[in-house]
Amino acid sequence: xxxxxxxxxxxxxxxxxxxxFTVQPSSFLGRWWTYQSERFPILAHGVLILAFSSSAVxxxxxxxxxxxxxxILVVMVAFGTAFLFFLQxxxxxxxxxxxxxxxxxxxxxxxxxxxxxxxxGVLGVIAAVIQLLLGLALDPSIVLxxxxxxxxxxxxxxxxxxxxxxxxxxVPYLISHMVIIPLxxxxxxxxxxxxxxxxxxxxxxxxxAASYSNGIVIEIGRKIRAPADEEIGVNTYxxxxxxxxxxxxxxxxxxxxxxxATLAAAQIDFVIxxxxxxxxMLLTTGLICWRFLAAPTKSRSKLIETLAGVWTIxxxxxxxxxxxxxxWWTTSLAA
Numbered sequence: 001x002x003x004x005x006x007x008x009x010x011x012x013x014x015x016x017x018x019x020x021f022t023v024q025p026s027s028f029l030g031r032w033w034t035y036q037s038e039r040f041p042i043l044a045h046g047v048l049i050l051a052f053s054s055s056a057v058x059x060x061x062x063x064x065x066x067x068x069x070x071x072i073l074v075v076m077v078a079f080g081t082a083f084l085f086f087l088q089x090x091x092x093x094x095x096x097x098x099x100x101x102x103x104x105x106x107x108x109x110x111x112x113x114x115x116x117x118x119x120x121g122v123l124g125v126i127a128a129v130i131q132l133l134l135g136l137a138l139d140p141s142i143v144l145x146x147x148x149x150x151x152x153x154x155x156x157x158x159x160x161x162x163x164x165x166x167x168x169x170x171v172p173y174l175i176s177h178m179v180i181i182p183l184x185x186x187x188x189x190x191x192x193x194x195x196x197x198x199x200x201x202x203x204x205x206x207x208x209a210a211s212y213s214n215g216i217v218i219e220i221g222r223k224i225r226a227p228a229d230e231e232i233g234v235n236t237y238x239x240x241x242x243x244x245x246x247x248x249x250x251x252x253x254x255x256x257x258x259x260x261a262t263l264a265a266a267q268i269d270f271v272i273x274x275x276x277x278x279x280x281m282l283l284t285t286g287l288i289c290w291r292f293l294a295a296p297t298k299s300r301s302k303l304i305e306t307l308a309g310v311w312t313i314x315x316x317x318x319x320x321x322x323x324x325x326x327x328w329w330t331t332s333l334a335a
Contacts, residue, residue, distance in 0.1 A: 024114060035109050040090045044309075049086060051313045053078040055320025056188035056207070062268040062320075063201035064193060067327040074195075077134045078188040084127040085149065085184045091124040092157040104233030139195040142187075149183045156180060170240050174219060181215035182208045203267030207319065210260035214312055216253040221308030224250065226296040243296055247289045250304070251282075254311065258282060261319050270323040277318050281311055 025031050036042050057070045057078050094101075094110050095117055102111040109115060128150070135143045156177055159166055166173040186208055193201055223236040224246050230239045237246040258278040265274035285307060292300040 024112070031114055035115050038109050038114075039094075040087060045086060046083065048309060048313055049083045050079055051316045051321070052185065052211075053082040053188045055316035056185050057192045057320070058324035059207050059264070059268065059320040060189040060192035060201060060204065062324055062327070063203050064196075064198060067324065067331050069324075069328060070192060073138060074191050077138045078191040080134050081131050081146070081191075082184050082188050084131050085153070085180075088124050088127055088153060089156075089180065091120045091127075092153065094120050096157060096159065096163075100233060104231070138191060142190060142194045145187050145190050145194070149180070149187055152180055152183055167235075170235065170237070174216060178212055178215040178219065182212040185211040203264070206260050206264035206267065210257050210264055210315070210319070213253055213257040213260055214315060217250065217257055218308050218312060220246065220250040220253060222305045224292075224301055224304050226292075226298050226301045229298050229301065238301075244293055247293060247304075250308075251285065251289060254282060254285060257315065261315055264319055265323075268323055270319070273323075274318050277314060281314060285311070 025034050054070075054075055057074055061068075061070055098110060098117060101108050106112055110117060110120070131146060132143065135146050160176060166176070186204075189204060189207070190200075193199070220237050224238045224243065225236050227238075227243070230236060237249070240246075241249065258275075258281075261278060262271060262275050265271045288300070288303055288307060292304060
């Protein structure tokens with residue numbers, strides 16, 4: 001979801017091994033289709049964000065003691081707003097990383113001229129207008145929460161005005177940038193509880209905490225590479241800490257997420273299913289990491305990135321959507 005953080009260094013080859021400049025599509029739709037396929041795959045991101053946002057709504061509903069399917073408007077606002085936030089994160093990264101991408105990775109979409117920063121800026125504004133309209137359609141006062149997330153996103157786009165320092169300190173960079181994930185998740189849950197005026201339901205904090213630590217799982221998971229695939233100017237965690245330390249930190253973040261998710265599940269009496277599923281996933285992950293460290297290849301590092309996405313989908317569905325659907329189905333049968 002967020003792009004690789006980068007640092008300056010000796011002038012490298014402009015493109016990594018095996019990459020090549022592609023023929024630029026000439027049509028407007030062709031250019032944007034190519035952009036999304038390279039930089040923000042709509043289908044892949046859409047599935048993950050749908051699980052993320054719908055489960056936030058479902059978990060909040062269960063905390064409030066409701067087992068009915070959430071209103072379609074609530075789900076649409078939560079999903080649409082979250083999807084556009086992640087798109088805005090991508091756009092912010094394109095602006096933030098333009099100079100270094102132009103120097104180190106001119107094969108990427110913006111440096112090679114597929115789309116311009118101006119066009120992306122217009123797209124980001126359109127996304128914000130749509131988010132505003134969605135919030136107003138649900139409950140005008142929820143725009144206050146939307147503004148908080150917008151403000152944090154704006155600060156992130158400016159690297160909190162300490163960009164050079166953050167580039168030299170990857171842990172503060174990671175910790176500060178991941179705050180946007182629980183902010184978006186919190187807004188998604190608020191689409192359920194805010195309009196009814198009941199206040200934030202008790203127990204929501206563990207779900208938000210799981211979102212924060214899972215953001216770290218995604219971020220580190222997509223920045224673990226085999227040594228042969230490291231690029232000059234791309235500061236992956238496997239390059240900064242070494243493959244073994246990066247994998248250990250990634251597994252620790254995953255374990256922390258599992259603990260928070262299990263405590264969240266306890267708030268809705270769904271501990272055993274969640275703990276069983278996540279424990280199975282952790283064991284599977286441990287095996288994959290062991291194989292990667294034994295022979296760090298590109299395919300095995302890519303598997304770690306893929307697993308981070310699969311873990312995220314399973315995590316959110318098991319804590320939010322699945323328990324609500326289960327309760328709704330069993331209640332319907334008993335009626």
